[in-house]
Amino acid sequence: MKKTITSFAVFALLAFAQIATAQTTPEPINFYVTNGEEFTLTPQGDNSASKLFWRIDGALTEILGNVAGGALKKTFSDATTGITTHTIKLSVIADLLAGCESDPVEYNIIVLPKLQVTLQIPTKTNFCVGADIDLTLNASFATPVSNLAQYGIELPFEWSTEDGTILSETGSALKVVEAGLYKCIAKYKLPVEGVLIPTATSLATNIITGTSQQIQKNLPLPKVPVITLF
Incomplete structure (x- = not known):
């Protein structure tokens, strides 16, 4: 279901539910954001012992704390003359020493120019x-x-x-x-059909x-x- 969110609003990521069904949910997750404007990805869940791994365009740029405090704030500013796409992947690990990491859930961040x-x-x-x-x-x-x-x-x-x-x-x-x-x-x-249908948007007024x-x-x-x- 498409959900529209105002500028600077929080994307509610049902992280654990999506990770659990990642193998059976082929539909892409598309978030549309505004060039040069900060957006926030906030996982929802109650597993306070878990650690969150954020990978942005393939690079492990954030290893955040538990679900309650694991929000990722990000700004993309490369969509000046054309639309750009970035990939953010979220995975969860219960014990850093044990190294058991969940399958990642992939989010397409589509950046629209002002x-x-x-x-x-x-x-x-x-x-x-x-x-x-x-x-x-x-x-x-x-x-x-x-x-x-x-x-x-x-x-x-x-x-x-x-x-x-x-x-x-x-x-x-x-x-x-x-x-x-x-x-x-x-x-x-x-778009209202195809693989780029928005899952949620955070577009500046x-x-x-x-x-x-x-x-x-x-x-x-x-x-x-x-x-x-x-």
Whole structure:
């Protein structure tokens, strides 16, 4: 079941249950996080005598204490122009001297870039009173994501008006025929099928920053001068 968690929130890892069923549960465990933002992996369990081994991308970087205090805090900052994936494996050992280590449970940490939506400023943003408005606002990303298709992720745009009305357009171009403030943002649409379905997410509220453009129609019409004849 997909579980959405707010930024900086804790992933509740059912560590011992997953380890016990690791051989019979082939579904991947995918956690989606935000580039440059810290996330926390916290195992749940009651075996206080156990030690936790965390391996990040194959390297044993953390040997933490018992389950109650074995949370792992981590930040990945390499997803600047494209999505990246890291592997974190968790295993448990009851006695360091005995060396009996459980089979590891593997977690895929998929890191999404922070994005900035930009609008190409139209050549004309203010029209004469009573005139027809006919222009197109074009949105793009300051730094495009290079590998969305590889992960089955989409980035539809969301256009809205000043009063919060969501418009039907989800593409990068919006045809404008009325004056007003037009806002544009985009949202990550994560996969709903395949091997990259999110198990849980920890995405910052500001992972994508939007922008806006005001279109006006208040230029006064010039007055025709009075003609006199001498």
